[in-house]
Amino acid sequence: MRKFVALALIQLMFVAACGGGGGYGGGGGSPPPPPPPMQTIATPGPPNVETLTVDAGPANGVNQPFVSVKVCAPATTNCKTIDHVWLDSGSSGLRILASVLSAAPALTLPPETNGVIPLAECQKFVDGSTWGTLAVADMQLPVSGETASNLNVQVIGDPTYPVPADCTPPIETTVMTFGANGILGVGPFIQDCGSACVSTVIAGTYYSCPTPGSACTGTMASLAQQVQNPVSVFVTDNNGVIVELPSVGSAGMTTVSGSVVFGIGTRTNNALGTATVLPADKTNAFITATYKGTVYINGYVDSGSTGNFFTDSSFSACASPNAGFYCPASTMNETATLKGTSSSTLTANFSVANATTLFATTSYSAFSNLGGPISDPKALDLGLPFYYGHNVFTAIENANTPGGIGPYFAY
Amino acid sequence: MKLTRCVVCSIVLAATVAAPAFAALGGDGTSVQADLAKLKGGLRLTSTAAFTVHEITTSDGTVVREYVSPSDKVFAVSWRGPFIPDLRQMLGSYYGQYVQAASAPHTGHRHLAIQQPGLVMQSSGRMRAFFGRAWVPGLLPQNFSVDDIN
Numbered sequence: 123m124r125k126f127v128a129l130a131l132i133q134l135m136f137v138a139a140c141g142g143g144g145g146y147g148g149g150g151g152s153p154p155p156p157p158p159p160m161q162t163i164a165t166p167g168p169p170n171v172e173t174l175t176v177d178a179g180p181a182n183g184v185n186q187p188f189v190s191v192k193v194c195a196p197a198t199t200n201c202k203t204i205d206h207v208w209l210d211s212g213s214s215g216l217r218i219l220a221s222v223l224s225a226a227p228a229l230t231l232p233p234e235t236n237g238v239i240p241l242a243e244c245q246k247f248v249d250g251s252t253w254g255t256l257a258v259a260d261m262q263l264p265v266s267g268e269t270a271s272n273l274n275v276q277v278i279g280d281p282t283y284p285v286p287a288d289c290t291p292p293i294e295t296t297v298m299t300f301g302a303n304g305i306l307g308v309g310p311f312i313q314d315c316g317s318a319c320v321s322t323v324i325a326g327t328y329y330s331c332p333t334p335g336s337a338c339t340g341t342m343a344s345l346a347q348q349v350q351n352p353v354s355v356f357v358t359d360n361n362g363v364i365v366e367l368p369s370v371g372s373a374g375m376t377t378v379s380g381s382v383v384f385g386i387g388t389r390t391n392n393a394l395g396t397a398t399v400l401p402a403d404k405t406n407a408f409i410t411a412t413y414k415g416t417v418y419i420n421g422y423v424d425s426g427s428t429g430n431f432f433t434d435s436s437f438s439a440c441a442s443p444n445a446g447f448y449c450p451a452s453t454m455n456e457t458a459t460l461k462g463t464s465s466s467t468l469t470a471n472f473s474v475a476n477a478t479t480l481f482a483t484t485s486y487s488a489f490s491n492l493g494g495p496i497s498d499p500k501a502l503d504l505g506l507p508f509y510y511g512h513n514v515f516t517a518i519e520n521a522n523t524p525g526g527i528g529p530y531f532a533y
Numbered sequence: 534m535k536l537t538r539c540v541v542c543s544i545v546l547a548a549t550v551a552a553p554a555f556a557a558l559g560g561d562g563t564s565v566q567a568d569l570a571k572l573k574g575g576l577r578l579t580s581t582a583a584f585t586v587h588e589i590t591t592s593d594g595t596v597v598r599e600y601v602s603p604s605d606k607v608f609a610v611s612w613r614g615p616f617i618p619d620l621r622q623m624l625g626s627y628y629g630q631y632v633q634a635a636s637a638p639h640t641g642h643r644h645l646a647i648q649q650p651g652l653v654m655q656s657s658g659r660m661r662a663f664f665g666r667a668w669v670p671g672l673l674p675q676n677f678s679v680d681d682i683n
Contacts, residue, residue: 183641212643212659246617248656248663250635290620292636292674307660314660318615324593325619406662414663424659431657446646447637467593496644497655498613498664499576499683503643 124307132447135488140198162389162510163366164381171361172266174367175313176378176506178487179206181301185506187367187384187487189306193218194260195231196272196348202229203264206303209382210426211365214314216261217245217252217276221296222303226391231257234274235345239330241337243276244289245314246326251289252300254280255331261352268384270355288325306352308363308382310529311519312408313348320344350354354518359385359403362528363523364392365425369511372453372475374486378510386515387524397515397532399525400462407519407529411470411502413458421460423514423531427505430472431496432458439495440478447477447494450500456493458502462530472508487501556587557625558610558667562601582609583674591618600668600682608672609682613664617656624667627652631667653679 165171172189179186186211192199193216204222223229232257233240241256254277261270294300306315319327320342328348329338354360354455367380385392400409402422411421413432429447434456440449453475460468474493480486490510496503508514517528525532556562562585577588587599595614602608607625612618621628631654634647645665647654656665666682673679 186619200593210642214660248617248658248665249639249642249645287621288619290617291632309660311661313604316661318593322592324616331551408662420662420664422659424643426641426659427643431644435627443638445648446641446644494644495646497646497657497666501657503657505643 123177137214140237161366161368161513163368163513164383165243166381168267170266170268170384170389172263172268172382172384172389174209174365174368174380174382176380176488177376179208180297182487183301183428184481184487185492186302186487187380187382187425187506187509190264191216191218191304191306192262192264193223193229194262195229196258196260196389197239199264200229202227204303208302208305208426209307209365210307210424211309211363212306212422212426212513213247213305214309214311214351215276216259216273216304216352217254217278217307217349218304219295219297220254220277220280220302223277231259231275231277233380234258234347236330236341236343239332239339240344241347242283242329242331243279244286244326244329245276245349246290247294248410250292250294250299251326252276253285253289253295254278255282256349264529265385268359270352273352273355274350276326276349277451281335282328283331285372286326286329286340288340289430290326307353308353308516310516312351312354313345315348316345316488319348325327351518353384354521359388359392360518361388361523362368362386362515364513364519365509366513367506367509367511370488370490372473372491374480374483374489376485376487378488386517394515394523394525394532397469397525398466398511399464399515399517399530399532400460400466400468401464401526402462402529402531404519404529409456409531410503411454412461413502418500418502420498421458421503422501423460423504423508423516423533425506425509427503429492429494429505430474430507431479431494431501431503431505433496433499433502437474437493437495442475443483444477447492447526448474448476449476450474451476453491458504460531467482468533470504470508472504540559542618556599556607557622558607558627559669559672560601560607562587562599562607563603583677595663597623598682602672603673606672608674608677609666609679611630611664611666611682615661615663617663617665624654627667
């Protein structure tokens with residue numbers, strides 16, 4: 123408790139101090155980024171602000187923002203609060219590790235069925251897949267009290283059914299391999315799959331599982347049967363989220379405390395204010411990013427990315443085991459211009475420091491200047507480092523907001 | 534009308550799981566021709582002197598490309614779209630190597646890079662929008678730039 127109060131105070135100090143600009147710690151020859159605009163971080167509490175914490179988490183990661191989530195068997199007081207659930211604006215749906223649910227005191231959730239037969243899901247992430255049964259839960263966020271009733275959730279690594287052959291390994295079934303106790307996907311889409319899975323059986327997505335211990339069969343899944351973005355299930359404040367994290371200095375920090383605010387323009391604490399809206403593509407939620415004269419049509423802003431990932435041949439990747447990040451000789455200050463489907467543009471300034479040097483301080487888990495290569499020659503991914511010092515809005519598809527209909531990003 | 538054809542495609546795919554529906558990395562290009570005959574429609578061929586690209590739009594909307602050398606070997610594959618394809622089919626005999634390398638400790642769910650003497654694989658993206666590519670360095674045609682695997 124004492125620690126929390128101390129962090130909250132530091133956060134208030136950040137608010138008071140911002141606008142002064144950062145030191146010119148660069149040396150890469152490019153000018154320093156201009157000072158960020160004044161940032162105000164909403165205080166966690168009812169009815170719509172949840173505590174968001176960046177720390178090393180259960181798997182000693184970097185740049186992972188976590189929330190705690192209370193999960194209950196529907197319409198009961200049989201509940202369990204789970205810490206270190208990864209807040210991800212690049213996916214949709216709540217997924218909890220089976221091993222976390224079954225740890226004492228165990229919580230058993232009723233299976234989700236297609237009316238008769240239990241359903242399961244393979245959710246492919248880039249580095250592997252999660253496999254597990256679908257269950258129904260009431261989700262409550264412990265600080266704000268925001269509630270999603272009868273939510274379809276995935277129970278990752280539930281051993282009831284064998285992993286199907288078309289669910290691509292490695293299958294991440296443990297807290298260590300998954301990197302968190304669960305994931306809370308609050309991205310731009312209402313469901314994880316959407317209309318594609320409604321009328322066609324898509325390999326490696328949804329399955330019906332008639333017999334425990336026996337193979338499941340690929341199945342179509344209606345929108346109501348799919349794993350849903352919990353925010354879209356809220357009664358109010360259900361049109362999007364704002365991730366609000368304070369600035370992080372060039373060396374990094376052990377822990378960062380901020381907020382995730384639910385709803386856009388639904389209350390005084392979640393107004394768009396001076397933020398500029400970048401409408402995203404309805405199919406894939408991409409925006410366009412222009413960097414050093416090259417246009418990247420697959421641009422996105424994503425709290426679930428641990429770095430800013432972009433293509434630049436002037437950067438070298440770090441040596442193993444940090445080859446997924448850049449290791450410049452000196453810190454470089456870079457700029458991208460973001461544009462949605464409207465004419466509005468936003469400037470995104472970011473710094474890239476030597477990741478191996480940053481990681482040498484092993485107690486630090488939050489870094490604002492972590493960058494890395496991206497395999498997609500059309501993509502530019504502004505991840506959690508970009509969120510530090512910005513309040514970043516993600517509006518959900520088809521949802522009405524004062525800034526227009528989602529999906530969009532804004533800051 | 535197109536939808537109907539895609540449903541047929543997916544049935545064909547489901548029925549041919551035992552024999553890969555796509556020519557896999559390291560496999561023969563000729564098997565692609567046979568698969569294409571079955572799949573119909575979804576295929577586009579682009580040829581240069583140095584290599585041929587077989588582009589297949591799968592029933593779920595993901596575009597899969599196979600890069601075939603003049604000696605008729607699939608030296609690279611790529612995918613772009615809402616779903617990651619079945620990597621067992623895509624990577625063929627290199628699949629085990631991929632699984633082993635991808636199982637190494639790493640951080641994050643958005644980017645994967647495997648760099649080994651016999652296999653390079655890069656994958657990125659987020660829900661509903663994925664891209665990935667893999668190639669065998671020893672099979673690349675002369676003067677081929679991997680930037681062309683897109």
